[in-house]
Amino acid sequence: MKMYRGPFVAMQSVVNERNDEQVNSGTEADVRDMRRMGKQQELNRNFKGWGALFGFSLILGNAWVVCMVTSIFGLTNGGTAGTIWMFIVVACGMFCSTLSMAEMASIAPTAGDQYHWVSEFSPPKHQKYLSFLVGWMCVLGWQTAMSASAYTPALTIQGLIALSDETYTLPGWHAFLLTLAILFISIVINITMIRKLPMLEGLMIVIFFCSFGNILIVLWVKGEKSSAEDVFTKFSDNAGWGSVGLATLIGGLQGGFSSLMGSDSAAHLSEELKDASYYLPRSMVYTALANYTTGIVTIITLMFTLGGSAEELTSTRLGQPYIQVFYNATKSVTGASVITALIALLLIFTAINQVTTTSRQLYAFARDGGMPYSGFIGRVHPKWNLPINSLIVTLLFTFMIAFIIIGSSVPFNIITTLSSASLLTSYIICTGCMLWKRTCDKANLPKGRFDLGCCGRYINCAALLFQIVIFVVLFFPSMPHPTASSMNWTILIYGVTFTGSTIYYFLTARHQYLGPVEHIEKD
Template sequence: MEYQTKEPVTVQAFLDSEHSGSQNDVAEEKRGTGEDQQDMYRMGKTQETRAILDPDWNSANTFGLINGGTGGLIWTYIGTFIGFFAAIASMAEMASQAPTTGGQYHWVSEFAPRSAQRIMSYLVGWLCVLGWQVGNSAIGYICGTVIQGLVVLNYPDYEPQRWQGTLMIWAVLTFSILFNTFLAARLPLVEGIILVLHIVGFFAVLIPLWVLGDRSNASDVFFTFTDGGGWGNIGLSCLVGMLSPVFSFIGPDSATHMSEELRDASSSLPRAMVWTAIVNGALGFIMLVTFCMMVGDIETILETPTGYPFIQVFYNATGSHAGTSVMTAILIIMLLFGCVTNFATSSRQLWAFARDQGVPFSGFLSRVRPGYDIPLNSIIVTWVFAMLLSLINLGSSVAFNIVTSLGTGALICSYIVSISCIIIKRVRGEPLLPRRWDLGRWGLPINIFSVLFLTLVFIFSFFPESPQGLNAVSFNWNILIFGAVVILSGIYFVAHGRKVYVGPVAYVKKDI
C-alpha cells in the first residue's frame, strides 16, 4: 500500500509559508538555523515551536541495596553506564539523521523495513507517550514522599498520610505546568541557573559527607555483595538490583522530544545527549560511591522510618537535623525541576504523536495556538492526566506504583525497537541518511551491543524485588501493564488508527 504525501514544495516555498512582516523575529526563532530548516522540510513538518533551547540516583538505591549490596550497586552502575552509553550513542546518531520531536516512533517509521513501518511505529508511539506521561506522577510522588520522609526525621511523631502525599504530587504538577507555560520562553536562562544549582548542590551534599561521615573500608564497600532478596544466587541478585542504576539513566531520549525547540538540532542534539550522559554518569558515580562508603549497616539503613536510606545516611553523617534538611532540600529542588523537564518532554511527545494522527482527539492535541509557540493543549492535557492518575494514591499507593511502573519497560522497549531498525539497515547494506554525528565503522557493533544490553534490562524490569512471599504488594506488575498497553494500542490501531495513521515516513520529502 502506498500512502499519499503532501504536495512537494521547494525549500524556499516552505520557508516563505511562514509568518512575515512584524512577526519576522518570532519566525526566525521558529525556523532555527539553515540545517534546522532543511531537516524540518525533509521530514515534511512545519516549525511551530520556537527554536530557543540549547541543550537521582538517591531515590532509587533501595532496590540495589537489597539485591546486590554496596558492591552490587557500584559494579552494576558501571556496567549500566557502559550499556546505556552505547544506547545513547546509537540514538544520538539517529537523532542527527532525523531531529524530530517524535523521537523513537518517527525513527521506527522511517528506518524500519517497509512492511513493518506503520504498525511498529504506531505501537512504539503509544509506548513512548504513556511511558513519559506516567513519569510526571511518578516523579511527583517521589518528591512528595521525600518531603514526608524529611518531616518524619524532624518530627518523629508525624505519621504520613496518603492524602497529604497526593496533595504534594498536585503541588509539584501544578508548579510544572506553570513553569512550562508562563516561563517557557525563559527556559534557556532557567536551565543555566539549574545547572549552576546542580553543580553547587553536588558539592553541598558531598563535602559534609566527606568531612563528617564515618567511612567504611573501601575493599568491603566495593566487594561486599548480598542477596537480601533471597534469589539464592549473588549474580542473579545483582542483575535484579541493576534496576537501581537503570532508574538513574532511563529517559536519555528526553532531549530528542524537545529537538524542534533546539537551534542547529542535527548537531547540538546528539552532542548534548552524549555529553549529558558522560557528565551525569561521572557525577552519579562519585555520589554513589560516597553513599556506599557512608551507608554503614545496610539492614539498619533500610529500616529507616523516613522511607529513604539516603536521608538516614545524611543524618548519620552530620548528626544534625538542620544539616540533613538542607542537604535533602537540595535533592527535592532537583526532583522538582526534574518533573518540570519530564513534563516538557511528555507534553511534546504527546503533541508530536497527535500531529501524526496517532492518538484520539489529534486535532485538538496537535494544535499550537498563535502567539504561544508551545503545544499548550497537550501541556494542559498532560497536567490533567497526571493529576487524575495521582488520585489512585488516595486508595492505594501499591496500585499507584503498579500503574506508574509502565514507564521503565515501555521506554526500554522503544529503544530496542528503534535501534534494531538501524541494525537491520546496516546489515542489509542500505544507506543511512546524511548525519552530522556519525558512529562510523563502530556503528554496527555499538548498535548490537546496546540492543543486547537493553534486552537484558527489559527482561529484568519485570522481576520483583524478591521471589519470596510474593503477593499483590510485592509482585512486579510491570509486565501486566506493559502487555495491556501493547494489546489495547493494537486493538485501537485495528479499529481506528489504521484508517488515519500513515506514519511520519509518509510525509518525508524524497526530492532533496
C-alpha cells in the same frame, strides 16, 4: 523532487493561518531538516547551542540525585558491591544506547523521535505498525514517568518534615497534595516562562554542581565510613533469592536503569533548539557522560557512608533511606534538612523539565495522527506557540495516576517500572531498526552530522543486547515468593497497553495513521 504527503499533514499545522515569521525557525539546516521530514515549524527555537540543552537534560536526568532515591534496590538485592558494579555496567550499556539515538537524532531531529526513527529506518512493510506501536509506548513511558517525577519530590518533602517532627507519620494524602502542587507549579512555569527556561537551566546547573560537591564533601568528612574491601567486594542476597548473582542482577539492573533512563529526553526538544542536527546529538552525549560520572561518584560515596545496615535504612521513619544516610552522617537535624532541601529543589526542577519533554512527545505523536482526538491534542496555541492542549492532557493524566499511588509504595514502584519498560520498548525497536537499516539497506541510510561510522554496527549491537537483558529483568518481582501485594504487576499493565494499542491500530488507526515516512521528501 517529489513530496509524499498523507491526510494528516494538514493536522500537523492546525494553526496554519499564522505567519511563519511569528515562529523562530532556526538556522538554514533546521529549515532544511523540517522540510525534509514534511513538518511545519510551530514551536519557537528558544534553545541556542548545546549548553542550554545540556543544562535542560542534565537537570531532567539528575542522575546523582536519582541514584540516592533508587539505591534501595541495590541495598536489598546485591548489597554495596552489587550496587556499584552493576551501576557501571548499566552506564556502559546506556552510553551505547545514547550514542545510537544521538546518531538517529542527527539524521531526523524531530520532537517525535523514536516513532519517527522507526518509521524512517524500519523495513517498509512494517514501518507503519511498528511506528504506531513505538509512539504509544513512548506516550505511556513519558506520561507515567511524569507521575513519578512529581511524586518523588513530594516524598522527599515529607521526609524533610519528618526530620523536624518525630510525630509526623508520612500520611499518603499529604504526598498526594504535594504531588498536585508540584505538578501545577511545573505546568505554570512551562506555560508562562518557557522563553526563560534556557536561562533558568543555567541557574540550575550552578545549583546542581554546587549541591553535588557540597553534599559529597559532607558525607566524606562527617560520615562513618566502611572499608573499601566491604564496599567493593561484599555482595549480598538480603531478599533471599538463593543466588547472590541473581539478586545482584535484579537489584543492580533495576536500580541502575531507573537512575539513568531517558536517553531520548533532550531529543524531544529538537524543534526548539537552533541547529538541532548538530548540537542535539552532542548535547545527548555530553549529558550522558556528566550524569554517569556524577552518578558513579555518588553511588560510591553513598555506599561508603551508609552509617547503618540495609534493614535499618529501608525501615527508616523518614520514608527515604538516603535522608537517613544524611542524618547518620551529620548527626544534625539542621544539617540533614539543608541537604534534603537541596535534593527536593533539584527534584522539583526535574519535574518542570519532565513536563516539557512529556508534552512535546505527546504533541508530536498527535500531530502525526497517532492519538485519539489528535486534532485537539496536537494543536499549538497561535499566540504562545506552545502545545497547550498536550500540557493539559499531561496534567490530567498525572492527576489520575496520583490518585492510584496515594498512600502506598507498591503502585508507585509499578508505575516507575511501567515507565522504564515502555521507554525501553521504544529503544529496542528503534535501535533494532537502525541496525537493520545499516546492515540490509545501508545505501538508503541518510548520513547525519553525528555519524558513528564503522563503529556504528557494533555500538548498535551492544546497545540492543543490553536493552533486551534489561527489558527481561524489569518484570522480575523485587523479592522471591511475592504475595499479591508485592508482585510486580507491570507485566499485566504493559501487556494490556500493548494489546490495546494493537487492537486500536487494526480497528481504526491503520486507516488514519500513515507514519512520518510518508511525509518525507525523497529525491
